[in-house]
Amino acid sequence: MLSQFNQFLLNFSLLITSLLFAFLPLRHIKRISPTSPIRIRLIVGVIAGLISVLLVLNSVTYDGAKVDLRLVALVTAFYYGGWVSGGITMVAIIGARFIITPPGAYEGLILTALICSALLVTASVYRRFASHTLKDYLILIAIGIGYSLPALYLLTETFTRFLEISLVYIIFILLGGYVTYRFLQELRKHFQFVQMQQELALTDGLTNLANRRKLDETLASYDKDGFAFSVLIVDIDFFKSVNDTYGHDGGDVVLRQLSHLLEHCCPDKAMVGRYGGEEFVLLLPDMPLKEAVRLGETIRSACADQHFVFSTYPAFHVTLSIGVAASDQAATSFEVVQKADQSLYQAKQTGRNKVVAYSEVD
Known part of the structure; x- marks a missing residue:
């Protein structure tokens, strides 16, 4: 046995x-x-x-x-x-x-x-x-x-x-x-x-969106596979005043509510991520620059109309500045992000609450 x-x-x-x-x-x-x-x-x-x-x-x-x-x-x-x-x-x-x-x-x-x-x-x-x-x-x-x-x-x-x-x-x-x-x-x-x-x-703990590491990995994969795409960089105007008025908890509420708005407005194939602080990045596969600009305008308008609510404070509004660039405007995906960031800077310098595409930058 x-x-x-x-x-x-x-x-x-x-x-x-x-x-x-x-x-x-x-x-x-x-x-x-x-x-x-x-x-x-x-x-x-x-x-x-x-x-x-x-x-x-x-x-x-x-x-x-x-x-x-x-x-x-x-x-x-x-x-x-x-x-x-x-x-x-x-x-x-x-x-x-x-x-x-x-x-x-x-x-x-x-x-x-x-x-x-x-x-x-x-x-x-x-x-x-x-x-x-x-x-x-x-x-x-x-x-x-x-x-x-x-x-x-x-x-x-x-x-x-x-x-x-x-x-x-x-x-x-x-x-x-x-x-x-x-x-x-x-x-x-x-x-x-x-x-x-x-x-x-690969997830931002506050908003449950993709974090910077996930966004960078996705951009690298776009380079590897040769995907055509556009980038929106979204920044909240005067976010410091939000924190000063409502505290950091109020600022966190704004970031979470904005993350929901961005996900709702974006197509299913898009990736929405928080790049850091009050800055968000949207990666839009197979979307040309003009269509990305229209999407940016939709997001900007929706955010300006939205009532943000925190605790017992009265409802308030925030606005967005958005920079846009497309993959046919740069050699690498990371250069596309840089050009979108330049467009965002232009939007901030020219009055905020607007969408600026890279082709419009002098």
């Missing part, structure tokens, strides 16, 4: 290691379920199928039986991807079992096909009355064990031999199922945490 135990331990290690590397491509998907897009479920099925093939090819040979953790891969595929993923994994298991089956000894292959089919049918019925929990996952594993034990009995030479292998088999299948479920749950939490930290590193 110790030999079988050691072989199962190797099978178990192969399962966990394969899961770690195989599911890395899916780390950015928040949740995988039987209702996920078909492409995702196909990928899950292929991954689980490849893992099951590795498990079958490294199975424990006991009399006429080939024992391994393939059921864990099959249940996992169905649990996360439904019939699509489970079906792909079942085909992979049957194919791998066929490869290692000696000519003429097809009893194990036939039993494998029957067990996998019965498990998927039972799982599809059970899922209608179950929730997506660890208990339900382990029940499906237990059902698979229940279907496998009669096959083990038929393929082993004596009842004593059946008891020897079945005990180790039950322990490792249940343990493998539990560890696989917990491992995938913790792996998903870890990926979500890393993704959240990455988003926080």
Whole structure:
């Protein structure tokens, strides 16, 4: 029995290691379920199928039986991807079992096909009355064990031999199922945490807009891909007086309300970011200069008409100065930003509350 135990331990290690590397491509998907897009479920099925093939090819040979953790891969595929993923994994298991089956000894292959089919049918019925929990996952594993034990009995030479292998088999299948479920749950939490930290590193904490780092990364990608775009640099006029009158809390309220206005006015493809202080940058892909100027006028007018409210103070207004430039006016994206900044300076020097395009600068 110790030999079988050691072989199962190797099978178990192969399962966990394969899961770690195989599911890395899916780390950015928040949740995988039987209702996920078909492409995702196909990928899950292929991954689980490849893992099951590795498990079958490294199975424990006991009399006429080939024992391994393939059921864990099959249940996992169905649990996360439904019939699509489970079906792909079942085909992979049957194919791998066929490869290692000696000519003429097809009893194990036939039993494998029957067990996998019965498990998927039972799982599809059970899922209608179950929730997506660890208990339900382990029940499906237990059902698979229940279907496998009669096959083990038929393929082993004596009842004593059946008891020897079945005990180790039950322990490792249940343990493998539990560890696989917990491992995938913790792996998903870890990926979500890393993704959240990455988003926080690229997000302005006050306005939840893109921060300067994110804007600079996007500008660099525009250079790399050769995108045509325009830039609006938006600055709040006399923002210091807002802070002096209403305090920094009042200034923060203005910044947040303005960020909402900018997001509302901009097209979906645009990126709105806070460049620092009271200055905002809008990156507008595939938008020519004239259209960007019109958008700037829309934003300026909307802000001038908006009532800003803070605490018990009466509603008040703020105005914006906006500089505009386009990518066909400069060699690099960062030069476009510099030219938009020059236009903003011109707007400030010529009376504020206006939009100035770079082509208008003398």
